[in-house]
Amino acid sequence: MADTIYTIPVSEAFEADCECPVCELKKRFENSTVEYFAGPSLMEPDTRIVTNDLGFCGRHFNMLYNSQAKKLGLGLMLDTYMQEQLKRIKKYAQAKDTTNYEEDALPGAEAGEERSGKRKKFSLFGGKNASKPAASQPLVRYLRAHEKECAVCKKLDYTMDRYVDIIFHMYKTDRDFRAKFRSSKGFCVPHTALLLEESGKKLGGSTRDEFRDTVTSLLVTNLERIEGEVDWFTKKFDYRNAEADWGNSRDALPRGILKMTGDTDIIK
Ligand SMILES: [Zn+2]
Ligand SMILES: [Zn+2]
Structure with a gap:
C-alpha cells in the first residue's frame, strides 16, 4: 500500500508552499506524463498502440505540441493515430444500425412535414435514416466514446485515485504527515x-x-x-x-x- 512511488510525491506536495497540495500533485504528475509522451516513448511500439487507440484530449495535445521543440515525434504519432482512427471511422460508418426503431419511432414526423408543404432537406443518409436518433448510430456512438478518451487523462485519473488513497493512508498511519497536513x-x-x-x-x-x-x-x-x-x-x-x-x-x-x-x- 505505502508504495514509495506514491508516498514520496504526496509528501513533497504537502511540503510545497501552495494553495492546494492535491492540485500540486495533479500539476506535477500531468507535466511529467506529458513529458513522458513527448519524449522517446512516443517512438516505442507499446506506447504507439496506446496512443493510436486513445489519442489525447485537446488540452493534452496542446501541451504536447507546446512542449516539443522538434515536432517530428508528435507528427509521427499523430500520423499513425489518425490512420488508426480513419480505419475505425470507415468501419463504423458502414456498420449496420441494429437499433429497433419501431419502438421509438417518431410518428408522423415526415408525413407532417409533407402536409405542411415543407421541402424535405437533402440528407446524406437519405429517407428513413434521417429521422433516426443520431446517438444510436454506430459511428456516433464510437465518436462520442472516443472523444472522452485520452492517454494522459487516463494515467492522470488512475494516479490521482492512488494519491488520494495514499493521503488517507498516511493521515491514518503517519504522525509526521498528519502534522504536515494540519499545517498546510x-x-x-x-x-x-x-x-x-x-x-x-x-x-x-x-x-x-x-x-x-x-x-x-x-x-x-x-x-x-x-x-x-x-x-x-x-x-x-x-x-x-x-x-x-x-x-x-x-x-x-x-x-x-x-x-x-x-x-x-x-x-x-
Ligand atoms: Zn486542488
Ligand atoms: Zn487529456
Whole structure:
C-alpha cells in the first residue's frame, strides 16, 4: 500500500508552499506524463498502440505540441493515430444500425412535414435514416466514446485515485504527515469536496470526524486569508494606499482563483 512511488510525491506536495497540495500533485504528475509522451516513448511500439487507440484530449495535445521543440515525434504519432482512427471511422460508418426503431419511432414526423408543404432537406443518409436518433448510430456512438478518451487523462485519473488513497493512508498511519497536513494551507474548493466525500469511505469513527473538522477549518481559515489578500489587492488601487506595503497581495488574484476553482493554469 505505502508504495514509495506514491508516498514520496504526496509528501513533497504537502511540503510545497501552495494553495492546494492535491492540485500540486495533479500539476506535477500531468507535466511529467506529458513529458513522458513527448519524449522517446512516443517512438516505442507499446506506447504507439496506446496512443493510436486513445489519442489525447485537446488540452493534452496542446501541451504536447507546446512542449516539443522538434515536432517530428508528435507528427509521427499523430500520423499513425489518425490512420488508426480513419480505419475505425470507415468501419463504423458502414456498420449496420441494429437499433429497433419501431419502438421509438417518431410518428408522423415526415408525413407532417409533407402536409405542411415543407421541402424535405437533402440528407446524406437519405429517407428513413434521417429521422433516426443520431446517438444510436454506430459511428456516433464510437465518436462520442472516443472523444472522452485520452492517454494522459487516463494515467492522470488512475494516479490521482492512488494519491488520494495514499493521503488517507498516511493521515491514518503517519504522525509526521498528519502534522504536515494540519499545517498546510488547506485545499481548493473542489479538492476539499473530494476529500470530505472520500473520508466517508476511507476513514471511520473519531479519525473521520477529526479529519472532516480539520479539512473544513483549513478551508474556512485559508479562504478568509486569501479573501483578505484579494481585498487588499483592490484597496491598493486607491491613491491613499499607493505607498502602503503590498503584503502578500501581489499574486492574490491567481491564488484566489486557484483556491475557488482548482485551476492551476492560472499560476505562472
Ligand atoms: Zn486542488
Ligand atoms: Zn487529456
